[in-house]
Amino acid sequence: MPTLPISLSVAADEHLAGALCRATAANGRRFPSEVLALVDIETLHPASIAATLDEMDAAAIAELLGTEVASLRRATHPIADDGRCLFFGTSIRTKHREGPVRRVSPRGLANAPYIRAMWQLRPIGFDPCTKELLISDCPVCGAGLGFSRTYGVCFCDRCARNDDLGFVQPAVDLRDFPQPLVEIEDMAALDFVTGLVDPDPTVRERFAPALDDDLTGLDRGEIFDLCMAIVGVLNQDPKRAVTSPAKPTTRSDYERLYTPERLAEAGRIIMGWRTGFDGLCERARATAHDRPGFYGIKSELGQVYALTVDRTLTENVRKVVREAVLRNMATSSADIAVRRTEHRGRTDLITSQQASDRFGIALKLFQRLAKTPELTHHRASGTKKGPVLFAVDEIAALAALRGDLESASSVGLRLGIPNGAVSQLAQAGLIEKVTGPVLLTVVGKNQYRRSTVDALIRDIEAKIGSGATGSFHIRLSKAMYRMPAGEKPWVALVKAVLAGRLAVFEVEGRLSATMIKLAASSFEEVVAAVASEADINDAVEPMVTRAEAADILGITVATVIGMIDADLLPLHGSGVCNLRRADVVRVARTYISTAEASRLIGVGYRWVRGKLAEHGIHPVAELSEHRGILYDREKVTRWLATSRKDAA
Numbered sequence: 164m165p166t167l168p169i170s171l172s173v174a175a176d177e178h179l180a181g182a183l184c185r186a187t188a189a190n191g192r193r194f195p196s197e198v199l200a201l202v203d204i205e206t207l208h209p210a211s212i213a214a215t216l217d218e219m220d221a222a223a224i225a226e227l228l229g230t231e232v233a234s235l236r237r238a239t240h241p242i243a244d245d246g247r248c249l250f251f252g253t254s255i256r257t258k259h260r261e262g263p264v265r266r267v268s269p270r271g272l273a274n275a276p277y278i279r280a281m282w283q284l285r286p287i288g289f290d291p292c293t294k295e296l297l298i299s300d301c302p303v304c305g306a307g308l309g310f311s312r313t314y315g316v317c318f319c320d321r322c323a324r325n326d327d328l329g330f331v332q333p334a335v336d337l338r339d340f341p342q343p344l345v346e347i348e349d350m351a352a353l354d355f356v357t358g359l360v361d362p363d364p365t366v367r368e369r370f371a372p373a374l375d376d377d378l379t380g381l382d383r384g385e386i387f388d389l390c391m392a393i394v395g396v397l398n399q400d401p402k403r404a405v406t407s408p409a410k411p412t413t414r415s416d417y418e419r420l421y422t423p424e425r426l427a428e429a430g431r432i433i434m435g436w437r438t439g440f441d442g443l444c445e446r447a448r449a450t451a452h453d454r455p456g457f458y459g460i461k462s463e464l465g466q467v468y469a470l471t472v473d474r475t476l477t478e479n480v481r482k483v484v485r486e487a488v489l490r491n492m493a494t495s496s497a498d499i500a501v502r503r504t505e506h507r508g509r510t511d512l513i514t515s516q517q518a519s520d521r522f523g524i525a526l527k528l529f530q531r532l533a534k535t536p537e538l539t540h541h542r543a544s545g546t547k548k549g550p551v552l553f554a555v556d557e558i559a560a561l562a563a564l565r566g567d568l569e570s571a572s573s574v575g576l577r578l579g580i581p582n583g584a585v586s587q588l589a590q591a592g593l594i595e596k597v598t599g600p601v602l603l604t605v606v607g608k609n610q611y612r613r614s615t616v617d618a619l620i621r622d623i624e625a626k627i628g629s630g631a632t633g634s635f636h637i638r639l640s641k642a643m644y645r646m647p648a649g650e651k652p653w654v655a656l657v658k659a660v661l662a663g664r665l666a667v668f669e670v671e672g673r674l675s676a677t678m679i680k681l682a683a684s685s686f687e688e689v690v691a692a693v694a695s696e697a698d699i700n701d702a703v704e705p706m707v708t709r710a711e712a713a714d715i716l717g718i719t720v721a722t723v724i725g726m727i728d729a730d731l732l733p734l735h736g737s738g739v740c741n742l743r744r745a746d747v748v749r750v751a752r753t754y755i756s757t758a759e760a761s762r763l764i765g766v767g768y769r770w771v772r773g774k775l776a777e778h779g780i781h782p783v784a785e786l787s788e789h790r791g792i793l794y795d796r797e798k799v800t801r802w803l804a805t806s807r808k809d810a811a
Contacts, residue, residue, distance in 0.1 A: 165201050170229020174277050176251075176362040179213040179238040180310040181265070181278025186228050188315035195313060202227050210263045210310040213239050214248065237362075238280065247384075251280065251362035254384035256475065259285050259391075264414070265308035265316075266297040272317045273338045273721065280362050285414070286391055286421040291357040291366075294345040294739065302340040341720070344739050345423045346572070348606055352430035353423055359387040375436035377483055385480050386433060392473055392480075393429040394421055396443065399466040401450035407469045424606070437487070442530075443467055444491045449516045449526055460492060512541065512552040522562035524604055529553070531603040532561075538600055564601045571609035574616050579640050579676025581714040583707055583744070584653035585611065591654045593619055619657075620677055626660050627681065628668050636670060636682040642689040643678075648716045648751035648759055648796075655693035665692035706740040712747045718756050718791065725790030726750065754783065754793040755800075763803060778802050 169189045173182045180195070187195045195209040202223040206212065216224070216239050225232035240248040240260070248257045261283040268290035271279060281287060282297055289296050300307050301319040312320045314333035322335040347353060358370025360383070367383070378386065395408025398420045411417045432439030447467045454465050461468050470476070470484045513521070515529035529551060533540050538561075539554040574594070575582045586609065589596040595615040602608060639660075643651045659665040660681075665688060667681045674680055683689050712732070713720045726732045727742075731750055734741045760775070761768045775781070775794060780802060784793040 165227060166229055167198070167201075167227055173228070173230050173234040173238060174275070175234070175237070176279055176281065177238060178278040178280045178283050179216075179235065180210045181316050182228070182238070183209055183212070183224075184310055184313040184316050185277060188313050193312055193314075195310060198227070199224070208263060208311065210265075214242050214257075214260075216241075250284070250360060252364075253360050253387065254382070255284075255360060255387060256391075261285050261414075263309050263311070264299050265310055265320075266299045267308065267316070267337055268293055268295045268297055269338050269341045270295045273341075273724070276315075276317050278316050281357070281360070284360065285411070285417040286394075286426070287357055287360075288418055288421065289345050289423060291354070291361065294350075296342045296345065298337070298340070298342055301335055302337070303335045308337075346607060346739065347423055347427050349427045349431055350738065352434060353427040355434055356387070356390050356426045356430040359383045359390070372434050374434070377486065378433070378436055381479055381483065385477055388476055389480050389484075390426070390429045390433055391421070392470055392476055393432055393443070394425045396466045396470065397425055397428060399469075401447070401465060402453045403466070404454060405461045405465055405469050407473055408466055410475070437490075440487045441491050442527075444488070446526060460488070463492075464488065511555055513555045513558060515551055515553070518553060518555075518558050522558060524558075524562060524565065528604045532600060535600045535603065561601050561604070564597065564599075565604055567613050568597060568601065568605055568610045569613040569616055570605075570607050571611065572607075574611050577616065577620065577676060579674075579678035579680070580643075580653050581651075581711045582609075583711045583714070584651065585609070587654050588619070588657065591658070593654070593657060623657065623660055623677055623681070626663060626667060628666050636668075636684055637686050637689065638670065638680075638682045639667065639678045639689070640676075642683065642686050644714070644717055645686055645762060646690075646717065648718075648755065649748060650715060652693045656689070659692035665689065705744055706735070707742050707744050707747060708740050709742065712742050715744075715747050716751050716756070717759055722756065722786065722791040725786030725788065726793075728790075729784060729786055731784065731793075753796060755796040757792045757794075760794060760799060763799070775799065775802075778806075 167186060167190045169186075171182065171186050171189060173179075183195045183198065187193070187198050190198070192198055196206055199206060199209065199212070202220070204212075204220055204223070206215075212220075212224075216235070218236075221235045221239065222232050225235045228235075237251065240250050242248050242257050246257050247254050248260070250260070265278065266282045266288075267278065268282060270293040271282075271290045274293070279290065279292075281291055298308075301322060304319060304322050306319070306321045309320060314320060314323065317336055317338055318333035319335040319337065322333065323331050324334040326332045345353070354370045355372060358367050361367050361370075374386075381389070392408050395410055398409040400409075409420060411420050432443055444464055444467055447464045451463050451465065454462055468488060471481055471488060473481065476484075515526055515533075518524060518529065519526040532538055532553070533551040538557055541552045571582045571585045574585045578585070578588075580588075585594075586596070588594050589611060593615075595612040597610045597612060602610060637645075639656060643653065643656065646652065656665070656678075660667055665683055667683055669680055670682045672680065683692075707715070709720050709723045709727075713723045716723065723732065727734060731754075732742055732746055735743055755763075757768060757771050760771050764771065764774060766774055772782070772792065780794060780798050782792045783795050786792070
């Protein structure tokens, strides 16, 4: 039986077709089918081998790859007669598996270069570890990523170039194109959903809360199915007669229906089953008058009742749902008439449903608004779960403000600045940060008035001059990157432009963000313009993302990850903002990167090490996986000061 010259180990959570692509590329081949042909497995669709392998073929491929046959068997999931398959021990619907399309997380590949099996589950459109959205198309050529040909799992399988020796090399490294991160409030519920089907048993255990007694008889696959069905309920048109929860039929349907927000919402309902399911029922009741029919459980609960007859769920799951429906009806259905007539003659008050219809605010959000003392609200008498009535003028003002909100990430994208700098602009009074009950209606606590951001952009663009756009200029964003490591003077830069101390002009290009499309004549002009403005270091957000840390340090995100791995930057928590700003500033004052040293010394990047070594300065840290070299900042700056003094 043949064995490839370069063997590999299949990771515990690796996708089998991805492992085959890795082995193919490592051994200098282009097509995984050619590798399979070495053991007499004929197929033009390597992505399907996980569902079609028998014991003999699995043993042959294991020997070919030089790995243990148990690791291959673990990654196979043959299709059963009922249309389900075992995904690393969890029974799921076969249609949830992605077929020939390769979905990847650039950040995940940067952390470990192999295809996670979880990336090939259609309902989960992000990497559960990094929370990065997955991509399935090349960001350069736009072609779909697949498994039929390969340059390695980290690369587009179509984009290629010839190196200096004439050899064909991959041209697009997917790791160079990081994607947006999932930003939701209830990350614990999202982790619960993904943990149900995670290949790693330790992960499944970590995200396995104590469930309601009603659910203890269901296995992980059944609970996952129930989560997916609840997502369908949440997405179903409430005006439709009872049929079934919304179901996907295409890849785009999965992307539209199974958003991280919906998955987390469904997960939270499961985690707090009785309260969560009752809330789901109340939501259905609130729209009962929009559905056909005048009375009865089907009209009252609509798409929620459809769960009791949904054939994609096992009988065990349908039984649990039926019992939950009956329990809810026994306590809630008698109050329907009251809910429709309470405070009918009041024009100064509005129900949650009326407010939702009039002002376009999701009905569920009024449950949060009813808990804040900052808003006037009244409950229907005689019930704890009755509808809440609000003051019309207060909700109208809140809705108007809500329409003027813009998240920190959106503001940062428009201005072309890091998210951390957005809060600094607000602190300086250049834009307005929003507080109050309106924040209960949106995701993310950092919200700003869009109108004030628009005004700031107009004021900046009003300062655009007609300066030359030749080769002698520097984009404002690039100038900030070249600033010494530490807090970047974004506020000072904006004030300098607004005050006319820094002449700016617009450079051509596809990028439209303000600080990216604007340029100054030289870096020295930017430095001089911001020198008179004091940095704002107080009262900014104490936690930063890895991207924000990279901006402060003047390095790449990969180097930041290397610092984390080397314990130079400790993590705090599991969210996106898990680095302390104070730690990042401390590192900036302690270390100097090769890139910054190159700019200060005035020599090429590759010559920095030798130049410093001539003067007895050696690296204090060499980060793993070629993520950078760090030097003692004090030693470098002291030598520079001495050498410049001697030169003078």
